[in-house]
Amino acid sequence: MHQGLVAHIIRDLHPPLKCQKLIWGGMPAALAAVEAAIKDGYVYGAEVDVVHFYSSVRYSTELAELLRPLPASVVQHVVWDTGVRRDPDSDFMSVSSLDDPSLNGFVGLAPGAGTSAIVGEKIMGLLLTEHRDIRFVAYADNVFVLGRQADAVATCLEHLRNIAEGLATGPLRLRDNGITHLTGNSGIAAIPAQFTFLHHVGEVRDDGDATCPARRVTWSPDQRKLDEYSLADNGAIITEGEIEKIERKVSQWRKAYPSWPEGDIWEMRYLAELAALRFYENAAPLNKSQATHAxxxxxxxxxxxxxxxxxxxxxxxxxxxxRREQIIEAAHRRLATIEARHSSAPIAGTA
Known part of the structure; x- marks a missing residue:
């Protein structure tokens, strides 16, 4: 209750920057902001994330100062987690309710605490100062840096590292995967460039011409996301009840990527896998028919x-x-029926 109340107070006192999309619109808003920047000519980009962000935050008077006018006592007893402490010079985790963070300097916001997300937004906001010819799109401790020129992005990345290393709330270590030319080469034969942000694969497609480019971005899940979704093929035993729950989620997952070029086929494949698994578990005629149809x-x-x-x-x-072989045999029979009816159907416009 205290965490929830204080989180609302901090958000009112310190609203996140508009480029921080965790609260301002979530993942859809973050992806849309990247698309808007690319259309405006910010065609070089780099994804930056903070290594072990929450565990890198130190409790200090600077943290209390950062959250003023929230009382320092509230920061210490509500915001700061005294249950989990980590020595910044060691990978060892110690658990104690007696540690005094003000004495030992241990670090770590609790990732599951109600106040941690908004406090994290405030700390990350210190990095996102205005930078010439740069746009930031942030989601929690991930930032996509976009620039009109690669040199501008490189300069900004160095600037971000310098700020991160000197934060009074605890030095942060940044990691990036290099700078990408987001639009790739122009021309009909060019292969669209791909980039990643928050485990989403972005691909810029140019539907215009050299005089009037009409760029659009399609988004699809990366392999990690696909592995999370592909519960039907991970070797686990799935019950009929679990299959039904997964089927209800498939359409939701599909809606998360409305521009995914392969999304419809992925959905059909997944539903076919689930229908087959249901027939494997229960060889009812209806289950067999549905699996064959899928x-x-x-x-x-x-x-x-x-x-x-x-x-x-x-x-x-x-x-x-x-039962798997039975589905294959039934599918071949149904296909033969479809082809026979198609070949015997009268041609349109003939008597």
Missing amino acids: VILCYFAEKRERDFAEFLPDGKDATANR
Whole structure:
């Protein structure tokens, strides 16, 4: 209760910068801000994240000063976590309710505490000072730095490191994956450039011409995100009840990436996997029919370039594998029926 109350007070006293999207619109707003910057000509970018951000924060009078006019006693007893302390010179974690952070200088905001996110936004805001020819898009401790020229981004990155290392609330270590030309080369034959932000893969596509570029950004999940989503193919045993829950989430996951070029096919593949797993668990006729239908949809969506077996996960035992073969056989029969009806259908416009 105290954490929630104080978090609201801190947010009112110290609202995040507009470029900090954790609270101002969340992930969709962060991705939209990157798209807007690219369209405005900020075509060089680098993703920067803070290594162990929460555990790098020190308790000090500077932290209390940063959060004024919030009383220092509230900062000490509510904001600061006295349950988990970490020695900044060691990887050892010590747990104690008796540690006095003001005496030992240990570090660490609790990641799950209600106040930590907004306090983190305030600390990260110290890095995001105005910088010439640069736009920042921040989400928690991740920042996307965009510039019109690569040199401007490189200069800004060095500037950010200098500020981070000198923060009174605790030095921060920044990590980046290098500067990317976000739009790549122009021309019909050019391969669109790809970049990552918050485990999303961005790809800039140019629908215009040299005189009037019309850039748009498509977003898709990176491999880590796909691994999180692909519960049907991670080797775990999934019950019918769990399958139903996952199916309800699939459409939500798909909506998270409305511009994902392969999103519809990914959704169909996933639903086919889940339908197959349901039939593996329960060989009811309806389950078999639904699994067969889902596989047929994938087959046509892939322009008939893949075999039915490629859409079906392996079974966990001999029984499940037999049912897998039954789906494949049923799909071949249904495909033959579809092709026979298509070949015998009258051509449009003929008697």
